[in-house]
Amino acid sequence: MANYMDLIASQKNTKGGIIEAFHAIQKEYNYIPREALTAAAKAFGMSEAKAYGVATFYSYLSVEKRGKYIIRMCESAPCHVAGADEVIKAIEKYLGIKTGETTADGKYTLELTECIGQCQATPVITVNSEPIFNVSPEKIPEILSAYK
Amino acid sequence: MINLKINGKEIQVPKGTMLLEACRQAGAELPTLCYDEDLRLAGSCRMCLVEAKGRPTLVAACVMPAENNMDILTESEDVVEARKVILELLTARHKFDCHVCEKDGNCKLQDYCYKYGVKESSFAGEGPHFYKEDPNPFIERDYDKCIMCTRCVRACEEITGADAINLEDRGHHAKISTAFNGILADSTCVFCGQCVMVCPVGALTSKVSAGKGKAAQNEKVLTTCTYCGTGCTLELNVNEGKVVGVTSNRDRKYSPVNKGALCVKGRFGWDFIHSPERLTTPLIRENGELRPASWEEALSYAADKLKGVKEKYGPDALAMFTSARVTNEENYLAQKFMRAAIGTNNVDHCARL
Amino acid sequence: MEEKRVLLEYADQINPESAADYIKVGGYKGLEKARAMQKKDLIDEVKKSGLRGRGGAGFNAGMKWSFVPQDAPVKYVVCNLDEGEPGTYKDRIICEKNAQALLEGMAICGAAIGSDQGYIYCRGEYPFVVELLKNAVKSAKDAGALGDFDIEVRMGAGAYVCGEETALIESIEGHRGEPRFKPPFPGVAGLWAAPTVVNNVETFACLPYILVNGAEWFAGIGAAKYPGTKVLTLTGDINNPTYFEVPTDYKLRDVIYKLGGGIKNGKKFKAVQVGGTSGAFIPEENLDTQIDFDSMGAIGAALGSGAVLVLDETRDIVDTVARITKFFEHESCGKCNPCREGTFRMCEMLHKVNEGKASEKDLENILRLAKVMRKASLCGLGQAAPIPVESTIKHFKYEYMRKLV
Numbered sequence: 001m002a003n004y005m006d007l008i009a010s011q012k013n014t015k016g017g018i019i020e021a022f023h024a025i026q027k028e029y030n031y032i033p034r035e036a037l038t039a040a041a042k043a044f045g046m047s048e049a050k051a052y053g054v055a056t057f058y059s060y061l062s063v064e065k066r067g068k069y070i071i072r073m074c075e076s077a078p079c080h081v082a083g084a085d086e087v088i089k090a091i092e093k094y095l096g097i098k099t100g101e102t103t104a105d106g107k108y109t110l111e112l113t114e115c116i117g118q119c120q121a122t123p124v125i126t127v128n129s130e131p132i133f134n135v136s137p138e139k140i141p142e143i144l145s146a147y148k
Numbered sequence: 149m150i151n152l153k154i155n156g157k158e159i160q161v162p163k164g165t166m167l168l169e170a171c172r173q174a175g176a177e178l179p180t181l182c183y184d185e186d187l188r189l190a191g192s193c194r195m196c197l198v199e200a201k202g203r204p205t206l207v208a209a210c211v212m213p214a215e216n217n218m219d220i221l222t223e224s225e226d227v228v229e230a231r232k233v234i235l236e237l238l239t240a241r242h243k244f245d246c247h248v249c250e251k252d253g254n255c256k257l258q259d260y261c262y263k264y265g266v267k268e269s270s271f272a273g274e275g276p277h278f279y280k281e282d283p284n285p286f287i288e289r290d291y292d293k294c295i296m297c298t299r300c301v302r303a304c305e306e307i308t309g310a311d312a313i314n315l316e317d318r319g320h321h322a323k324i325s326t327a328f329n330g331i332l333a334d335s336t337c338v339f340c341g342q343c344v345m346v347c348p349v350g351a352l353t354s355k356v357s358a359g360k361g362k363a364a365q366n367e368k369v370l371t372t373c374t375y376c377g378t379g380c381t382l383e384l385n386v387n388e389g390k391v392v393g394v395t396s397n398r399d400r401k402y403s404p405v406n407k408g409a410l411c412v413k414g415r416f417g418w419d420f421i422h423s424p425e426r427l428t429t430p431l432i433r434e435n436g437e438l439r440p441a442s443w444e445e446a447l448s449y450a451a452d453k454l455k456g457v458k459e460k461y462g463p464d465a466l467a468m469f470t471s472a473r474v475t476n477e478e479n480y481l482a483q484k485f486m487r488a489a490i491g492t493n494n495v496d497h498c499a500r501l
Numbered sequence: 502m503e504e505k506r507v508l509l510e511y512a513d514q515i516n517p518e519s520a521a522d523y524i525k526v527g528g529y530k531g532l533e534k535a536r537a538m539q540k541k542d543l544i545d546e547v548k549k550s551g552l553r554g555r556g557g558a559g560f561n562a563g564m565k566w567s568f569v570p571q572d573a574p575v576k577y578v579v580c581n582l583d584e585g586e587p588g589t590y591k592d593r594i595i596c597e598k599n600a601q602a603l604l605e606g607m608a609i610c611g612a613a614i615g616s617d618q619g620y621i622y623c624r625g626e627y628p629f630v631v632e633l634l635k636n637a638v639k640s641a642k643d644a645g646a647l648g649d650f651d652i653e654v655r656m657g658a659g660a661y662v663c664g665e666e667t668a669l670i671e672s673i674e675g676h677r678g679e680p681r682f683k684p685p686f687p688g689v690a691g692l693w694a695a696p697t698v699v700n701n702v703e704t705f706a707c708l709p710y711i712l713v714n715g716a717e718w719f720a721g722i723g724a725a726k727y728p729g730t731k732v733l734t735l736t737g738d739i740n741n742p743t744y745f746e747v748p749t750d751y752k753l754r755d756v757i758y759k760l761g762g763g764i765k766n767g768k769k770f771k772a773v774q775v776g777g778t779s780g781a782f783i784p785e786e787n788l789d790t791q792i793d794f795d796s797m798g799a800i801g802a803a804l805g806s807g808a809v810l811v812l813d814e815t816r817d818i819v820d821t822v823a824r825i826t827k828f829f830e831h832e833s834c835g836k837c838n839p840c841r842e843g844t845f846r847m848c849e850m851l852h853k854v855n856e857g858k859a860s861e862k863d864l865e866n867i868l869r870l871a872k873v874m875r876k877a878s879l880c881g882l883g884q885a886a887p888i889p890v891e892s893t894i895k896h897f898k899y900e901y902m903r904k905l906v
Contacts, residue, residue: 016675047311059659076587115587191682237842320845322835
C-alpha cells in the first residue's frame with residue numbers, strides 16, 4: 001500500500017488539488033484516514049477544519065473506514081422507476097447490512113448514490129465505480145459473489 | 149454615481165455600493181442574519197432579499213451592487229412572503245426555549261419572527277438534532293439553535309485566524325464543526341469567543357455567564373480590559389450591582405483598538421471580580437503581620453518610606469516595575485512619577501520582557 | 502424524421518482518444534481557422550452562429566465570451582463535464598465518441614478570449630472518462646494539434662451542485678462545492694479570481710463544426726433562436742432507451758414515438774420529464790412542442806440537459822416526484838436557507854403525501870414553499886428544485902388529491 005505522504009506529494013503541484021489528493025488516498029485506502037487528511041491539509045495550506053469540510057462535502061469521499069468493495073445503488077428517478085428499491089432490498093438481504101453500513105468482514109460497503117449517468121441500462125449499481133447494468137433482485141447474488 | 153429608485157424614492161450612491169447600504173441610505177433597514185460588516189460576504193441567509201422590478205428572482209441586497217435604473221421594493225408582497233417562509237424554515241430547525249435562553253431579548257431570529265408575525269412554522273417535521281456536547285469551560289455549543297449563518301466560521305478565520313471550525317457534511321446535514329467533529333479543546337480554538345460575539349442567536353453563548361442575567365436585564369458598562377496593554381474596549385454586563393459577563397461593543401467609535409474582538413482572558417476571565425479573596429482595602433505589614441489601613445494612611449506610609457530611601461541612598465536606589473494590567477495612562481503617570489518626582493530612570497514594565 | 506448527427510457523425514468509427522483519427526476525418530481544421538482570425542472576429546462568428554449553452558441556461562456562447570476583459574493577464578477556459586442531472590449522459594457519450602472535438606472546441610475558445618489554459622471538470626462518477634480525456638489530451642499535445650493550449654482534467658467527487666459553474670470553480674480550487682453569489686460573474690472573476698469562461702461539453706464540441714462550416718450553416722440547423730443539434734438521452738418506459746442527436750426543431754412527440762419507438766409494453770403515455778430531474782413534467786397535450794430552449798420555456802418546461810424521462814400510464818407521479826425531492830435534499834449544498842431547509846422540508850412533505858398522511862393544507866404549504874424556493878434561493882439548484890413538484894401539481898393534481906387524507 002502506497003504511503004499517504006507519497007500520494008499527497010504526487011499531487012503537490014496540482015494547484016488547489018486537495019480533492020485530487022483525496023482521490024489518490026482513497027484509491028489506496030478506500031477512505032481518507034485522519035492522519036492523511038491532516039497531512040493533506042498541511043500540504044495544501046489549508047486548516048484541518050476546512051479540509052475536513054471539503055472531505056465531508058462530497059458523496060464519494062469518506063472519512064470513515066469502508067469495505068474493500070464499495071457498492072453503490074443508483075436511486076435517481078430513472079433507476080427508481082426501473083425498480084431500484086427492490087434491488088436495494090435484495091442487496092441488503094444478501095449482505096446482511098443496511099444501506100450506509102459495512103459488512104463485519106470489512107469486505108462490502110453499501111451506499112446509495114444519485115445518477116451515475118448510465119441510464120441506458122437501468123437500474124444500475126457500481127462496484128468500486130465500475131457500472132453494472134440492468135441489475136435485478138434475482139441477479140444480485142451472482143453479481144456480488146464475483147467480488148471476493 | 150449610480151442612480152436608482154428604492155421604494156419609490158430616487159437616490160444616488162457611489163458605484164460599487166451594495167443594495168443593502170443603498171436601502172439604508174434611502175431609509176429602509178433590511179433584516180440580515182449572515183451579514184456582518186467585518187466579515188466577507190456570504191449572501192446565504194436570504195433575509196435581505198428585495199424585489200428588483202423586471203428580474204425573475206428576488207435579489208440578496210447584501211451582495212448585489214446597486215445598478216443604474218434599478219427599481220427596488222424592500223417590503224413587497226413577494227419579499228415579505230419570502231422572509232416569512234425563510235423564518236418558518238429556520239424556526240422548524242431551531243430549538244425554541246426562549247424563556248431560558250441566554251440570548252432572549254437579544255436574538256435576531258426572535259426579533260424578525262416578531263416583526264414578521266411568525267408564530268409557528270408550517271414546516272415543522274423532524275426537529276433539530278445538532279447539539280454538541282463540549283466540556284470546555286467557556287463556550288456552549290447548542291447547534292440545535294444554529295441557523296447556519298456561518299458568521300462564527302468566518303469570524304474564527306478572519307478576525308482571530310484560528311481556523312478551528314468549518315462546516316461538516318452538506319445540505320440539511322451540514323453543521324458547524326471542528327475537524328472530525330471534535331471538541332474545541334482538541335482543535336486550534338483559542339477560546340477568544342469571537343464566535344459567541346457574532347452569533348445572532350443563542351447557538352453560541354458564554355458558559356461563564358450562563359444563568360446570571362439576560363441581555364435585557366443587564367446594564368452595560370463600557371470599560372478597558374485590564375489584562376494587558378493592548379487596551380481593548382469591552383462591556384461589563386452588570387446585574388444588580390454584580391458583573392455577570394463581558395460582551396463586545398463593536399462600534400468603532402467606542403472600540404477603536406479591538407473593534408469588539410477580545411481574547412479568552414478579556415471575554416471569559418472576569419469571575420475574579422467578585423472573588424472573596426480580593427483585597428478590598430490597603431494592608432500595612434507590621435511585625436510580619438498585615439493589618440487593614442485606610443487609603444490615606446497607606447499612601448502617606450508609602451510616600452514616607454520612598455522619601456526615606458531616596459534621602460538615605462539617593463534616587464537610583466529606587467525602581468518602578470509597572471504592569472500591563474493597568475492602562476497606558478497609568479503607566480505613563482508611573483514613569484513620570486519616577487523621573488520627575490523621584491529623579492531616576494529606573495523604570496521597567498512587564499510587557500517589555 | 503431522422504437524427505442529424507454533427508457531433509456524433511463518426512461515433513464508433515474513430516478512436517476518441519486519437520488525435521490522428523480525428524484529424525483524418527477533418528479534425529482541428531476549425532482551430533486552425535480560428536487562430537488565423539482576429540479575436541473579435543472569432544467571437545462575432547460564434548455569436549452569429551447563434552450557438553447557445555447546452556448545459557441548461559441557454560446563454561449565447563459568443564456573448565458570454567465577449568464579457569471577458571481582453572487585457573487580463575491570466576484567463577481560463579473551463580469545461581463543465583459534471584452532468585449530474587439524473588437521466589443525462591450525453592456529455593459522456595460525446596467524450597466517448599468524439600473527445601477530440603471537445604478539446605478542439607476548448608482551444609477555439611482559448612483563441613477567442615486569449616487563454617492558454619483549460620480545465621475539464623469531470624464528474625467523479627466517470628473515472629473512465631477522466632482516463633479517456635487524459636489520453637486524448639496527451640494524444641493531441643503529442644500531435645501538436647493544440648499548440649500552446651494546455652488542458653488539465655480534474656475529477657469531481659459526487660456533488661450535483663458542482664454542475665453550477667461557480668460551485669464547479671470552487672471545487673477546482675479545492676473547496677467545498679458551494680456556489681458563489683453573482684456578480685461577479687466568472688467571465689470577470691472566476692477560477693482563482695481570473696476571468697473564466699465556463700461552457701458545457703456539448704457547447705464546446707459544436708465549435709469546430711461552426712468554424713469549419715461557417716456560422717450561417719449552424720444558424721440554419723434546427724430552431725432559429727436555438728440553432729444546431731442537441732444530443733438527447735431517453736430513459737424510463739420507452740422502447741429505445743438510448744441517445745440521439747437531433748436538430749433543435751425536433752418535436753417532443755417524435756422523440757418519444759419515432760426515435761424512442763413509443764411506450765414500452767404497448768402501454769399508454771402519461772408524462773415526460775425533459776431536462777433532467779429539475780425539469781418540468783409535461784402532459785400529453787404539450788407533446789407537439791419543439792425541443793428548443795424557447796419552445797420548451799413557453800410551456801413552462803426546459804430543455805436543460807436534454808434528458809427525456811418517459812412515464813407510462815401505470816406510473817405513480819407522486820411516488821416519482823417524492824423520490825425526486827429526495828434527490829434535491831441529498832444534493833443541496835446547504836449554503837442558503839431556502840434551499841438547505843426547503844429541499845429537506847419539501848422532501849418531508851412529499852413523502853407525507855406519498856404515504857397518504859397529508860392534508861390539503863400540506864399541499865398548500867408545498868406550493869407556498871415551492872414559490873419561495875424558486876424566487877429566493879441563491880443558485881439554480883434551489884430555484885429549480887420545486888419545478889417537478891409544481892409542474893405535477895399543475896398537470897396531475899388528481900394524483901395528489903387521491904392520496905390526501
